Amino acid sequence: MAALVGVMMMVAIGTFEWMSFKVINKMPKQDIFIGISVAVITIWLHNLALAVLIGVIISALVFAWDSAKRIRSNKYIDQEGVKHYEVLGPLFFGSVANFNDIFDVAKDPDHVVIDFKECKVFDMSGIDALNKLTEKYSSANKKLHLQHLSEDCKRLLRDADGIIEVNIIDDSDHRIVMKK
Numbered sequence: 001m002a003a004l005v006g007v008m009m010m011v012a013i014g015t016f017e018w019m020s021f022k023v024i025n026k027m028p029k030q031d032i033f034i035g036i037s038v039a040v041i042t043i044w045l046h047n048l049a050l051a052v053l054i055g056v057i058i059s060a061l062v063f064a065w066d067s068a069k070r071i072r073s074n075k076y077i078d079q080e081g082v083k084h085y086e087v088l089g090p091l092f093f094g095s096v097a098n099f100n101d102i103f104d105v106a107k108d109p110d111h112v113v114i115d116f117k118e119c120k121v122f123d124m125s126g127i128d129a130l131n132k133l134t135e136k137y138s139s140a141n142k143k144l145h146l147q148h149l150s151e152d153c154k155r156l157l158r159d160a161d162g163i164i165e166v167n168i169i170d171d172s173d174h175r176i177v178m179k180k
Contacts, residue, residue, distance in 0.1 A: 030062045068094030071119070073102045082111040088118045093125035100129060105136045112137060117148040127156055 024032065034055050041051035071089035078084060091099055103112075121127060130146070137144040149157070 034058050034062070064092075064094045067092070068098060071095040071098050071102075077109065080111075081109050082113055083108050084113045084115060086115045086118065090122055091119055091126035091129065092122035096125050096129040099126075100133065103133060103136075105140050105142070108137075108142060110141070111143050111145070113145045113147050115147045116150070116153065120150055121153040121156055124156070130157075 020027075037058060038051045038055040041054055042048050045051065067090055071087065071091060073088060074086040076084050085102060087099070087102070089095065121130070134144050
């Protein structure tokens with residue numbers, strides 16, 4: 001057993017990236033936190049697999065939190081008096097609150113277009129946010145149209161047809177470009 005522990009220690013020392021201590025002040029804080037958390041959980045519970053699983057979960061939550069802050073929009077009014085919102089970023093459970101803050105129903109004109117060319121709706125929370133926004137504009141006697149929805153988004157909206165009513169501008173040739 002002592003020989004196995006010795007071999008394991010030598011493998012750990014040999015495979016550890018010691019240079020990471022030199023650049024630790026340049027690393028994102030969440031990465032440092034996740035690395036330390038995995039190490040502490042491994043030592044505390046003696047279970048590397050569980051520690052890695054918890055690290056993956058923490059990483060996913062950090063990613064969702066960061067992605068939620070990335071939703072934003074460009075606004076302009078065209079020559080016909082229609083206000084356009086070009087939404088940028090992902091619309092999902094984490095970004096719904098920021099998405100709702102973009103719109104000003106009371107000050108918007110009678111016709112509003114939301115352009116999803118640079119946005120994608122990922123889940124039912126995003127669909128629900130669109131439904132509530134549509135209801136707000138409808139109760140203010142204003143018309144809301146959704147434009148450049150991806151096929152996935154349209155499918156989600158069709159699946160939720162019984163609970164949501166939105167006006168989609170048909171643009172069947174639109175494709176979302178995924179950057180590598």
